Amino acid sequence: MTTVDGRRIKGERRRRAIVDATLRIVERDGVAGVSHRNIAREAGVPAASIAYYFGSIDELLVATLLESVETLIGELNRLADTVNGGDAHRPAAVARLLADMVREHRGRTIAEYELYLLAARRPALRPAARRWIEAASGYVDDGSGDPAVANALFAAIDGMLLHALIADEPPGPEDFEPTLSCLMRPIRHLHRIDVPQGE
Numbered sequence: 001m002t003t004v005d006g007r008r009i010k011g012e013r014r015r016r017a018i019v020d021a022t023l024r025i026v027e028r029d030g031v032a033g034v035s036h037r038n039i040a041r042e043a044g045v046p047a048a049s050i051a052y053y054f055g056s057i058d059e060l061l062v063a064t065l066l067e068s069v070e071t072l073i074g075e076l077n078r079l080a081d082t083v084n085g086g087d088a089h090r091p092a093a094v095a096r097l098l099a100d101m102v103r104e105h106r107g108r109t110i111a112e113y114e115l116y117l118l119a120a121r122r123p124a125l126r127p128a129a130r131r132w133i134e135a136a137s138g139y140v141d142d143g144s145g146d147p148a149v150a151n152a153l154f155a156a157i158d159g160m161l162l163h164a165l166i167a168d169e170p171p172g173p174e175d176f177e178p179t180l181s182c183l184m185r186p187i188r189h190l191h192r193i194d195v196p197q198g199e
Helices: 002-029 036-043 047-053 057-083 087-102 106-118 123-137 147-165 173-189
Strands: none
Touching: 002 036, 002 047, 002 057, 002 106, 036 047, 057 087, 057 106, 057 123, 087 106, 087 147, 087 173, 106 123, 106 147, 123 147, 147 173
16 A cells, blocks of 8 residues: 555656646747657656656647636635735735736746637637636626626736836836736626616
């Protein structure tokens, strides 16, 4: 039993090393740099082990995108703990998160968007890309509000991040916060205002 558990742990570590290496390659070289040879070199594993754990490059890219989604969920959990239900603090907290994404974790954010956009061409990645959207939207719309407002918010955030990634100087929290305050105002009132029908 101990031997079996040891092998399982070793296998999980190797699989994780392959996924982490894939994300680093996408950060550095883009999706075009993803190959069995490059991943094996980056992860420090035999090339044959990649085919053992993943049936195809697309399957590996799906796993890499899902891993990024889990990272996003962890960040959103920490964000939710930070604001602790205080509506007034949400724009500032989200602004800090976005600034961190385009400054401290710029490479990872670019890699995630590249994988996200690749889903438009490769159907195998689409469920993973939608999981990203669903996870983020769930933090704004709990099912009792207007999902269109949540969708508009996250579409706007995507645009803000893309603009930030191509800016000569990455924006800071103070640059994001005014726009976020405007965008999030409808969210704060979703559950408290009934809009008359026909208006």
